[in-house]
Structures are given as C-alpha cells and as structure tokens.
Amino acid sequence: LRLVADLRAAIDAGGLTVAYQPVVETATMRPVGVEALARWHHPGRGWIGPDVFVPLAEESGLVDALGAAVLEQACAQVAAWDAELGLGAPRVVHVNVSALQLDEHLPSLVADTVARYGVGFERICVELTESALMRDPDLALLVLHRLRDLGTSVAVDDFGTGYSSLAHLRRLPVDCLKIDRSFVAELSEGHPEITGAVVALATGLGLSSVAEGVETVDQARALAELGATHLQGYGIARPMDAAAATAWFAERA
Ligand code: G
Ligand code: G
Ligand code: NA
Secondary structure, three states: OHHHHHHHHHHHHOOEEEEEEEEEEOOOOOEEEEEEEEEEEEOOOEEEOHHHHHHHHHHOOOHHHHHHHHHHHHHHHHHHHHHHHHHHOOOEEEEEOOHHHOOOHHHHHHHHHHHHHOOOHHHEEEEEEHHHHHHOHHHHHHHHHHHHHHOOEEEEEEEOOOOOOHHHHHHOOOOEEEEOHHHHHHHHHOOOHHHHHHHHHHHHHOOEEEEOOOOOHHHHHHHHHHOOOEEOOOOOOOOEOHHHHHHHHHHHO
16 A cells, blocks of 8 residues: 555654644643654645554554654654753653554663653653553553653553453553543533543542643633643644744743
8 A cells, every 4th residue: 555655654754743732730730741643744645644644554564663753753852842941841741652562562662762862761651542551451561560660651541431440440550541532522511420530530549630632711620620630632732843832831931
C-alpha cells in the first residue's frame, strides 16, 4: 500500500511532527504539562489524523518506529523548553504509547531516549489506554514497574471506556487516570455520575485525575467541584505546534 510506504518515509525523514496540548492544575489553572500528539502532513493528501495513521502503523509493523519518533521529539522538546523557558517549561510531557508497544522493549526505549537528551525521567509520563493495560495484565505489571523504577510516570488513557478489572487497576503502578472526554461531555447534559465515580476512584487510590475534552467554563467548574486534579481540552488550549506551545507557556510563566 502506497500510504504505508509514505508513512514509513515520513517517520524516517522527520515528516511526522508533534503537537502539544497543555494540561493545567484545576485548583490554580496553572499550566503543568502537555500531551504530545502525533501529526502527519502528507505531501499529497494534506493532514492525516492519528486516528488513521496510528492504526495503519499498528497493522504494518511501523508502530515501534512511530512511537520512538514521537518520544524522541518529545524529549528533544523538553530539553529545548528547559533551555528557553527555565522553570516556566512544562514539567511533564505525556506521550501516547500504542498497546502493541507495551512489551519489555518499552522501558529500554524510554531509558535510552530520555537519557540521550539529559532530561529527568520524571518529566515523561507514558499514556497507555485501559484496554492496552488489560490485554495482558501480568506483562503490563512488569513493564509499568520498570518504567516506575526509571522515574517515569504512567497514565491510564480513556479510562472508563474499556473493560478493566478494578482489582487489576489497583495492582498496577500507575499515577494518573485520564477521564475520557465522552464522560466530560456528559457533565453538560446533567450527568456527572461517571466522571464523579472515576474521580472518586482516582482520589481513593491516591492517583491524579486529568479530565479530557474540557470545552466550557461550566465543565471546568463542575470538575473542580468533583475534585478532578487536572484539566485538558479546547477550553483550556488546543493542541499547538512547538512554537505556539512555547509562546503559550512563556506567557504564563
Ligand atoms: O490528536 P488527536 O486528538 O487527533 O488524537 C486522536 C487519537 O490518536 C487519540 O486517541 C490519541 O491518543 C492518539 N494519538 C495521538 N498521538 C499519538 C501517538 O503518538 N501515539 C499513539 N499511539 N497514539 C496517538
Ligand atoms: O485519546 P486522547 O486523549 O489521546 O485524545 C486526544 C485527542 O483529543 C486529540 O486528538 C485532541 O485533538 C482531542 N481533543 C483534545 N481536547 C479536546 C476537546 O476539548 N474536545 C474535543 N472534541 N477533542 C479534544
Ligand atoms: Na492520550
């Protein structure tokens, strides 16, 4: 397939870029981090979303190369932000990791890449979906312990949309639950139940909770009342290229 060859070329030649979406602390609205989101501008077809090219990479054996390229750019960006913004730099960059990357190679990839840029391991948070973690809970346990030993944190993405066993969740060394934006949207329809339950679960387990897809002030207010520790969404800031994200953080430093 032509598109697979193009994706491979983009990964190899730096045609894949990363957008950064800020994450703020709910209590203060202070910026604390960003999520790195892969972007692909195809020479002929224009922008192709990760909803298309991540599955394509997964089907064609390119997922490790894709994941490595995104992690590489994220680490380089942290080093660049530290040089440019000092203490105003994002403290943590969340990097999405495909379920297919959840194996024993992941901790060494993180260890090698982060070390090469000389940034602290605590500056990286690995995001894995709930379904990725539940596919092989024993393998997940092993990999997450290795990541935690490095000092990297782990977030469970799209929490509540998969089939997770709460008993497994409690065993897994994770730091953060990300509340799926479908639940956040329900706040505006008078249904805070699921979001409230996920926040309560995170709080009870001593984890932070990032509400995704926060678009309105009313949602932010409701999330503050429910106790979500962090907010992310178009209402805070859209995903931005590195230059725009740098300016966003500089203005708020
Ligand atoms: O950025 P956008 O909202 O279009 O992302 C759509 C989906 O693609 C999200 O679920 C997001 O987690 C995923 N995604 C974005 N960037 C990456 C990436 O670098 N790796 C993986 N595995 N998924 C990503
Ligand atoms: O599943 P994940 O959290 O990785 O999804 C991130 C995706 O969600 C990105 O593609 C991003 O563009 C999108 N996104 C981020 N904030 C919002 C929002 O407030 N509303 C909507 N509809 N999408 C958002
Ligand atoms: Na994510």
